[in-house]
Amino acid sequence: MSLLPWQTGKVIRIANETSNTRRYWIEVPDVQAxxxxxxxxxTLDLPIHEKPARRQRSYSIASWPDGTNVFELVIVLLEGGAGTTWLFNEIKEGDALTFRGPLGKFTLPQPIDRDLFFICTGTGIAPFRSMAHHILNHNISHQNIYLIFGCRKLTDSLYGTELQELSEKVTSFQYIPTFSREVPENYNHLIRTGYVHSIYEDICRANSTQANGADAALVKPAYFYLCGWKNMIDEAKQRIQALGYDRKAIHQELYG
Known part of the structure; x- marks a missing residue:
């Protein structure tokens, strides 16, 4: 299969999401949608190295298909990262970016005939924001959706207000953030602390018990989508299979 051609996009808006994370809106002038x-x-082609393979950086699309020729990326500044350092220091609104895409097969199941667990850390939330809005905007038939998002501090939360409001409007969608370096008693509202793993484990065990009664050893069918750093994904795959799920129920997009 031949690769898609390189295209030129125009950065039409940049906004800080957190102290080290930015949102980039990119318009593709050559297409209507x-x-x-x-x-x-x-995949972006950045002028950071002579060798093409070392210039390329890939980012999940954080927006959802809306019929326009604009898409959004959310990018974290990595310490010592040549690509993100260049993007943060050099790219301004109105500048051009060379890109190839869309690419990848990390997409929704057809049909969505069982619960969906979206498990992510950091900017790994990008594809799940896209998926959740797409499902709900188009009233696509689905079961429960659990978006479990892990980061260090409350100030690192990405799209938090938007996703919380969405979960309050749609009962089948649950947004569950957890913060590994926060102390709950420091805040006047309840927050979850720790890592993502205990959250999906508790939900899966509870769901299986409700679905099967005394025979809770039978797991309730589900799809697991993982996006983030390798350590999180490796641990999640082990834990999910330990719950009784088949490896084929797990889909991953690795960062870094």
Missing amino acids: FDFEPGQFV
């Missing part, structure tokens, strides 16, 4: 499937990514 930039079509993609939620969960796909684009």
Whole structure:
């Protein structure tokens, strides 16, 4: 299969999401609508090295297909990262970016006939924001959706207000953030602390008990989508299979 051609996009807006994370809106002038499937990514070609392979950086699309020719990326500044350092220091609104895409097969199941667990850390939330909005905007038939998002501090939360409001409007969608370096008693509202793993484990055990009664050893069917750093994904795969799920129920998008 031949690769998609390189295209030129125009950065039409940049906004800080956190102290070290930015949102970039990119317009594709040559098309009326930039079509993609939620969960796909684009690859940027950045002028940071002579060798093409060392210039390329891939980022999941954080927006959802809306019929326009604009898509959004959310990018964290990595310490010592040549690509993100260049993007943060050099790219301004109105500048051009060379990209290829959409790419990837990290997409929604067809049909969505069982619960969906979206498990992510950091900017790994990008494809799941896209998927959740797409499902709900188009009234696609689905079961329960659990978006379990891990980061260090409350100030690191990405799209937190938006996703919380969405979960309050749609009962089948639950947004569950957890913070590994916060202390709950420091805040006047309840927050979850710790890592993502105990959250999906508790939900799966509770769901299986409700579905099967005394025979809770039978797990309730579910799809697990993982996006983030390798350590999180490796641990999640082990824990999910230990719960009784088949490896085929697990889909991953690795960062870094």
